Amino acid sequence: MIETYLLEALVAFNRYKTLSAAAENIHISQPALSRSMQKLEDILGVSLFDRSKNKITLNETGKMAASLAERILQEEEEMIHMVRNFDSSLHTISIGYSIPGPMYEIPSFINRLYPDMAISSDMQDEEMILKGLRNRRYNLIISTINHEDDDLISIPYGSERLYISLVPAHPAVTYKDQGLSFKDVNGETFLMSARVGVWEDIVREKMPDSRFLLQNDLDSLSEVVNSSSLASFATDLTIRLFRADENPSRIFIPFNDKEAVLSYYCIILKENEKKLDRWIRFLNGR
């Protein structure tokens, strides 16, 4: 059989057209490459090159061999990637979210239950999240839709209420105790994260006259928020997790509207029930 390094040498020569150039590019000496080409011809029992005294080029057979070799090398690289990806998929729990809130607490729970597993988090819209669960991209998803399908297990996880975050000087802080409604602050300009999932659809619909300044990066968002007097958003969950209410420069007021509350569910494929048994029992045992 032909060892891989010979195929690599052939492909390199085909790409760089001279032995010297090819040798340099694959970091071997030029005579070594010359010998490899001879060895390849020897193994195949076939002439692959037209040789003159100081010129060597692939003949028709050689060109064919080179393109076949390239295919094989590509496939070998693909194999490496597939094996590594498969292995890593065995050692990571991949979670898809349609809202960001739970993303801040679920990984630490999972990590406690499965200390040897890596955790990958991803946020996309509802549709992509569900599709990702079905095609095994995600091991579990957090969705605001309670999908009830025969092949799924759906467990109510919790709910999140949207808050407005204001500077203490803002006139709307008078609502502090009773909460306020979207229409009370419709027209306000908000700073918000670009990645808030379905929340974005909700606030845009309920406050059509507002402007929303999106920030891609969470750190820069919080920096901008702290240095400006613009309104922003939070939820009961994020306020608790980040102890945001200890920050004296911001007042948090809940929205009273029913659309300001999102219930969400942890959904997994039934086929993964055993694999995620600890997690399921943790959820049900709360």
Added chain:
Amino acid sequence: MIETYLLEALVAFNRYKTLSAAAENIHISQPALSRSMQKLEDILGVSLFDRSKNKITLNETGKMAASLAERILQEEEEMIHMVRNFDSSLHTISIGYSIPGPMYEIPSFINRLYPDMAISSDMQDEEMILKGLRNRRYNLIISTINHEDDDLISIPYGSERLYISLVPAHPAVTYKDQGLSFKDVNGETFLMSARVGVWEDIVREKMPDSRFLLQNDLDSLSEVVNSSSLASFATDLTIRLFRADENPSRIFIPFNDKEAVLSYYCIILKENEKKLDRWIRFLNGR
């Protein structure tokens, strides 16, 4: 990149299930195979096996890797065959015949014109011969049909008349000078080669009452013919080439019927016109 011998080792282990058995089958020592498996894991950066102290089995990742490796090795073998076949096709002129006669003289002409080329001969029915020319299996074909297509070059090669071969004692030898007709010997039993192409169709149709004893091998045919008094066939071409008329134990009498004469043509793809230039000029220069 992964050297081929490691893939072979993995595939062997997957097939034979224990290191010892696999090692024996690929003719290396068992520790060598053990090391190869470790090396493969090292290169991939991934665990491929479940190991207990004296047992080693492929895990899920390992099984996947093994099947991918198998695919790659198959492709490599395929590459070797394709390259060798392509190379040999460059060094052989492949000829397809629908009748056997020219098969006895064309190769020697070709050999004189192209002394470095190998020659392969093949006989099949008209349809397969033409198909073989179109799909490049044959470089040239000899056909009794004068295919006139835009992509083909067809050159009349010659014609062949069928003779009957009789022992001198046979009553029909009285026809010797004027020739005879198929119907004159319909009912006769003939010894004939199993590979006579379209001739077989002709004699079966024109002498429906005859029996034809087919011989696969030409040598055994001529042996049987010489030791029996049964009739047999020849053509002007074969009589000349094999000096059959110098054999006193056989009389050759031509068939007069028009179906007893077959004209045949040398046909090549136009795209091969240059490659076979010498041959074409030889044909036209006769």
Added chain:
DNA sequence: ATCACTTACGGGTGACGTAAAAATC
């Protein structure tokens, strides 16, 4: 005790690099 695998060790193949020669531009 036997089997299966791993680790340790010494040996040989062969792939490598350096050097030199030959040929072309």
Added chain:
DNA sequence: GATTTTTACGTCACCCGTAAGTGAT
């Protein structure tokens, strides 16, 4: 003279086999 390829030669990597060790059957 610079570039490109091949041949020659010595070196070193690495793959191999043998031997020894460990644990399971």
